[in-house]
Amino acid sequence: MIGIFPLLKKELMEQLRTYKLLIVGVIFLFFGITTPLTLKYLPEIIELAGGSGFEIAIPPPTGVQSLQEYAGTVGQIGVLLAVLMAMGSIANERKNGTAVITLSKPVSRAAFVNAKIIGTTLTFLASLFAASLFCYGYTVWLIGDADLLAFIGNNLLIALFLIFCLAITLLFSSVFRSSLAAGGISLGLLIGQAGLSAIPRIGDFFPGKLLSWGNSLLMGESNNYWAALIITVISIITCLYFSQRFLSHRDI
Amino acid sequence: MTAIRTENLSKYYGPIKALDNLNLEVPDNVVFGFLGPNGAGKTTTVKLLTGFSQPTHGRAEVAGETVGESNLKLQSKIGLLPDVPAFYEWMTGRDFLRFIGEIYQLPAADIKKRSDELLELVDLEKAGSRRIGGYSRGMRQRLGIIQALMNNPRVLFMDEPTSALDPIGRREVLELIAHLKESATIFMSTHILSDVERVCDMVGVIDKGRLITVSTVVELRKKYTRSVFEIEFIENSKPFLETLKKIHWLAEPAIVVESGTPVLRVRALDVDRARKELPKLIALSGLTLTRYEMGAPSLEEIFMEIVSNGDKR
Numbered sequence: 001m002i003g004i005f006p007l008l009k010k011e012l013m014e015q016l017r018t019y020k021l022l023i024v025g026v027i028f029l030f031f032g033i034t035t036p037l038t039l040k041y042l043p044e045i046i047e048l049a050g051g052s053g054f055e056i057a058i059p060p061p062t063g064v065q066s067l068q069e070y071a072g073t074v075g076q077i078g079v080l081l082a083v084l085m086a087m088g089s090i091a092n093e094r095k096n097g098t099a100v101i102t103l104s105k106p107v108s109r110a111a112f113v114n115a116k117i118i119g120t121t122l123t124f125l126a127s128l129f130a131a132s133l134f135c136y137g138y139t140v141w142l143i144g145d146a147d148l149l150a151f152i153g154n155n156l157l158i159a160l161f162l163i164f165c166l167a168i169t170l171l172f173s174s175v176f177r178s179s180l181a182a183g184g185i186s187l188g189l190l191i192g193q194a195g196l197s198a199i200p201r202i203g204d205f206f207p208g209k210l211l212s213w214g215n216s217l218l219m220g221e222s223n224n225y226w227a228a229l230i231i232t233v234i235s236i237i238t239c240l241y242f243s244q245r246f247l248s249h250r251d252i
Numbered sequence: 253m254t255a256i257r258t259e260n261l262s263k264y265y266g267p268i269k270a271l272d273n274l275n276l277e278v279p280d281n282v283v284f285g286f287l288g289p290n291g292a293g294k295t296t297t298v299k300l301l302t303g304f305s306q307p308t309h310g311r312a313e314v315a316g317e318t319v320g321e322s323n324l325k326l327q328s329k330i331g332l333l334p335d336v337p338a339f340y341e342w343m344t345g346r347d348f349l350r351f352i353g354e355i356y357q358l359p360a361a362d363i364k365k366r367s368d369e370l371l372e373l374v375d376l377e378k379a380g381s382r383r384i385g386g387y388s389r390g391m392r393q394r395l396g397i398i399q400a401l402m403n404n405p406r407v408l409f410m411d412e413p414t415s416a417l418d419p420i421g422r423r424e425v426l427e428l429i430a431h432l433k434e435s436a437t438i439f440m441s442t443h444i445l446s447d448v449e450r451v452c453d454m455v456g457v458i459d460k461g462r463l464i465t466v467s468t469v470v471e472l473r474k475k476y477t478r479s480v481f482e483i484e485f486i487e488n489s490k491p492f493l494e495t496l497k498k499i500h501w502l503a504e505p506a507i508v509v510e511s512g513t514p515v516l517r518v519r520a521l522d523v524d525r526a527r528k529e530l531p532k533l534i535a536l537s538g539l540t541l542t543r544y545e546m547g548a549p550s551l552e553e554i555f556m557e558i559v560s561n562g563d564k565r
Contacts (some may be wrong), residue, residue, distance in 0.1 A: 097338030
């Protein structure tokens with residue numbers, strides 16, 4: 001992968017200077033902080049709002065409930081953010097011509113694609129780490145204890161699933177010159193696989209099952225989906241491989 | 253040494269022949285002007301020669317390297333200025349040159365030195381610290397030129413290098429190109445004929461994907477020198493016109509009025525003979541000669557003639 005380091009440095013600078021890191025970080029942090037806060041203070045919030053005239057009995061929240069809600073939200077928002085972040089990363093470079101200047105230098109197509117996924121992944125990991133840290137801290141402080149190891153495992157599975165979302169979007173970003181087309185098709189496929197992952201047995205092989213696995217960890221259940229994990233890793237590698245092959249064979 | 257060599261290089265998009273059997277040899281250290289109207293195949297050729305497009309058939313060698321999919325050795329020996337150079341808008345000019353220098357694995361000190369030299373060369377020293385997003389089109393063009401020079405390329409491809417520049421910028425870039433040929437071969441695609449006349453040593457004319465002619469600018473002028481002679485006298489030239497009508501190696505003698513002045517124009521069927529004999533005939537006529545000129549076409553006229561004929565001469 002000749003040229004990976006300057007390309008990665010450029011990607012990281014881009015994440016910072018174009019506020020991508022800030023935007024993803026702030027969105028993740030928002031959910032990391034507000035989820036335990038909302039759960040804890042929901043009865044007070046309803047009361048302050050004047051109530052509805054009916055008495056609603058809200059059971060006291062648990063630590064597991066807080067972490068589960070956070071994981072569910074980050075999983076959904078993360079998919080959208082991953083598609084939005086990656087859909088133009090190659091397509092726009094091809095469309096506006098920056099790819100021509102960069103690829104006219106001695107850098108391999110593999111380095112070009114991998115620098116992009118590594119740069120974007122680091123943004124997501126940093127944001128996820130910060131948000132999860134706040135979420136866990138507030139949960140333990142305000143609501144009650146929760147299994148840290150299970151939460152770490154859950155986050156790792158979410159991270160892997162988001163990398164899969166980035167990889168699939170990058171693949172279509174290298175196929176199409178239109179970022180909208182890349183984003184639309186990627187989102188369609190991701191929604192499709194989420195639907196398929198809900199089907200018993202067959203669904204155990206889809207990357208979407210990683211989120212269910214993460215949820216099971218938080219609940220202390222022993223369900224695991226190793227097949228989905230292996231298929232996700234293989235899918236990521238396959239997407240990156242074909243992404244650089246598309247770039248090599250198509251007119252830039 | 254040959255800097256660029258192509259053998260039957262072709263690129264078809266379905267039934268459309270964007271480039272058809274290009275056979276070309278460009279020697280080292282020349283400025284090669286690749287001329288053609290819009291859509292002739294110039295940019296396709298540049299893309300093929302720089303590895304950004306794969307040929308339908310045929311092959312090409314640039315700087316001793318076979319052009320092909322991801323040939324990084326080739327990329328390290330060439331420079332490319334695309335027709336519309338695009339940059340990462342959030343970078344400054346210096347950031348961009350540093351990025352390019354790092355790709356070429358130059359030491360940091362060398363990158364700084366080279367960047368300073370190049371920015372000065374194109375008068376962007378002050379703007380170098382500003383974001384590229386705020387650059388004018390001319391500034392982008394100049395940055396595009398120097399990013400292509402960062403590695404001291406052996407072959408430099410420039411696609412319409414002066415199209416976005418004002419007259420002063422154009423003059424400076426052409427001077428730069430003329431200077432660069434000491435160390436590099438420059439393949440310059442353009443449709444601006446005055447640029448070609450000014451800096452190019454060799455010219456290739458392409459139209460509808462086919463190379464029509466390759467020549468030096470001097471040879472091209474010689475080859476396409478018109479066989480038309482223009483003669484002006486103080487006196488009435490009608491009697492002399494009658495004389496010329498009887499001469500078999502001349503054709504179409506006529507008096508035309510140019511800017512109010514009658515000019516006797518005649519086409520030579522045998523140019524060499526006309527060059528020798530016509531002055532003698534003028535002397536024998538007894539008329540007072542004020543102008544005697546052999547039509548020297550501009551490159552634009554030659555270009556139009558080549559493209560409209562579409563034949564190899």
